[in-house]
Amino acid sequence: MASALIDAPKTAKRGEIITLRALVSHQMETGYRREISGAVIPRLIIHTFTCHYDGEEIFRADLFPAMAANPLIAFTTVATRSEPLVFRWLDDAGVAITETVQLVVTA
């Protein structure tokens, strides 16, 4: 049951630096752990996170097995236009989680 929480301002002034924080529900199974039987638990992590704004990719992160479960990624951008911010997480199973928030930019 995938879900995400986005901490982003609803409005910002044009040119203002805004902080975006994206929290997603994911087990981030490292691939290094074993079951009691000795069988390796296959790796299942989010390997790519992107954020698009106003038609452009403004942030991208490659994630690795050392990341904790339910990763929280925080970054900044400059508010330019009233456009949606689209956050996307892609995992090893090919599952994509997408979350969109609307940003209103005032002059």
Place this chain on the structure above:
Amino acid sequence: MMFPERHSRNNIEPSSDFYLPAFFIAVLFAINLSPVPFMAVRAAEIPLAQRQSGFELMQAETQAMQRNDLSNPAMLWVREGEKLWDEKPGENGQSCVACHGVVTGMAGVAASYPTLDTASGRPIDLTGRIQQCRTDRQRASAWPRESRALLAMASLIGLQSRGMPIMPAPDPISKAGAARGKALFNQRVGQLNLSCAQCHDDNWGRKLGSATIPQGHPTGYPIYRLEWQGVGSLQRRLRNCLAGVRAEAFPFGADALIDLELFLMERAAGMTVETPAVRP
């Protein structure tokens, strides 16, 4: 629902028979030549003015994580609980919302669990009550203990009591359970031969390895524990501690664990519910 008036802290009197057992235990320690020297004298129960949540002992970063509902990972479980609240899992098509209404109506409920289950005449914890609702009233299968769905539902119900004072169940059966829990709390167990009280009453605020020992108040359960990388129940925490002192942990749902929960709620009476809390 109606929420009963807050207990005055002055009503929660320390047990009058405390000092004699304390002396007795101190003598026992002297005879036993306890291997840990700083524990040689049994300290008193924590004075009300000094009670504090484990929140106070956390780093600023972890505190900030709990304060902001958009960075507290436990809120992911709460969101799942919100979906489950409206679901109809059983053959009779009953959802939680059909009986209880909007979940905000559960305010104050979690603050007074465990409580007396009148049907069985025994104390029941919140998890047990959720399971009872699922099997008896929704005609659905019980969720496994510590399953994501069960923790999600418990987190959602717990959140509704956030900011309210803990109100231990006042009925005599729950009080008797709390008394048994108190005895367990003070009983030395395991290969390390330690009681809960020896850490959480006598040595809170000091270090156990790199970790600061908290007072052990159940203010924030279910909690998101960074070490677990997930949400867990108070019973999981209690079983953790039992394993830590090399004792055989009581199974989930055991009467002894519910008695301990009852005592911990009594011990934390009047403290503020923080559910869902973040802990290191």
